[in-house]
Amino acid sequence: MQQFWAARSPIAPAVEEESGYFSVTLRKLDLSLDTSDEDFLIIKEITPAVSKWNKSLPEHPIQVFDRLIEVNGTRARDALEKAMHSSSEATLRFQRPQQRTVVLKQPGKLxxxxxxxxxxxxxxxxxxxxxxxxxxxxxxxxQQAIQEHDRIVCVNGVSEPAEEMLLELARQRKSSLRLTCLHYAGPRGSHDAHDSASSRSRSRSRRRRR
Incomplete structure (x- = not known):
């Protein structure tokens, strides 16, 4: 678990943007992040500090799977280290994913x-x-497309463990395959475009292909 900052109360309400983007301004916050997908930093669990924020502003909660895009207007991964050692307020820009379910024709290559x-x-x-x-x-x-970086949350009814999901994804079948993903949609900002290009160019730790 990667943690950043100690918690204090929020100093400004969340600002909603289009297509699932929203910003919050906090004095300090500790975050538990899934950093396994290179530049896609995802909220991994709700820490006590995040829970405190959510209770103080329940209409704009930070949730698991929210993507942290920017910190103080800078690409999140580049700005976190500096923000860790700063006592200044931090403006965080998140993106909330949309759940999408696709039904894919089989047999055939996915x-x-x-x-x-x-x-x-x-x-x-x-x-x-x-x-x-x-x-x-x-x-x-x-309008219901899925794309690179989307999180796979269910494959033909299998939602955990992840290894079983990957096996189900790779299994040969004669019937259709039902795939549910969390889709990070909407207009892509400059940091989004940079993240997508850079993360595709890097080697991956573990892969399964069909």
Whole structure:
């Protein structure tokens, strides 16, 4: 668990943005983050400090799987170290994912490269989408498309453990495959574009392909 900052009370209400983005300004906060997907920093668990924030402003809670994008206007991963040692207030920009369920035709190639880091990842995520059933779904249903970095939370009714989900994803079948993901949608800011490009260029710890 990576922790940053000690907790104090919030000093400003959350500011809602479009497409699941929102910002909160806090004096100090400790965060438990899933950092296994390179530049996609995800809230891993609700720490006592986050719980305190949520109780103080229940209409704008920070939730597990929220993605931390920026700290004080700077890409989150680059700004966290500096913010750890600062006593100044911090403005955090998050993105809340949308749950999407896709039904993929089988048999056939899924065209998905999934990744998971044991003991670090909340759930597997989509590393790469190539030609196959997922790409076909995205083209046919763009409003319900899934994409790289989306978290896989259920595969044909299997939601845990992650290893079983990956096995189910790779299993040969004659019927359709039902895949539920947390999708990080919406207009992509400059930091989003940078994160996506940089994380795709890095090697991954553990991969499963179909």
């Amino acid at each position: 065209g998905v490269l999934a990744n998971y880091v044991p003991a670090r990842s909340l759930k597997p995520w989509i590393d790469t989408i190539a030609r196959g059933a997922v790409d076909d779904w995205n083209k046919a249903s763009p």
